[in-house]
Amino acid sequence: MDNLQLIQSKIHEIRGQRVMLDFDLAEMYGTETKYLKRAVRSNIKRFPSDFMFELTKEEFDNLRCKNCTSNKRGGTRFMPFAFTEQGVAMLSSVLNSDVAIEININIMRAFIAVRQMLSNPIESRVERIETQVRELKQYMEEVLVDQNDINEDTMIQLELINQTLAELQAKDQSSKNRNPIGYRLPGREDNK
Incomplete structure (x- = not known):
């Protein structure tokens, strides 16, 4: 699976929006989820509700059931943050590293690819x-x-x-009606 497909597989639809979850983003950025959340909380003004929201327990449980995944991180004390495309773009200003910038570019491409796929009508x-x-x-x-x-x-x-x-x-039938060729034995009428 290439990077674009991997990123696309991490895009979920929650509350009618395509989002990526904080733990997936942290993994891509090569950091721990708690550090990503800390950076977001320190810059919370950059993340209005249309950029980022916290999942409810029910949403998180539904997402885990739908994707048939277990909670490999153990129990979560805090529900994950869900970042919209704009929220992911804002993360690049909060996580100002070369890796974060490169990952954000790939994520933006993945969001664009998903949008194009969805805009290409089924018809x-x-x-x-x-x-x-x-x-x-x-x-x-x-x-x-x-x-x-x-x-x-x-x-x-x-x-x-x-x-x-x-x-x-x-012709074969007509040849049977012909007289036989050859000698006749005396006393016999038909010498076949």
């Missing part, structure tokens, strides 16, 4: 599939027409062979 994918099915159907019809042409030629040849065999049988 266009369905239309593409329908076109492929139509082309396949047309190809199959052409193959069947060719097959039928071969069958018609074969049928004509088989009829000719049958006619020839029938003629040979008729």
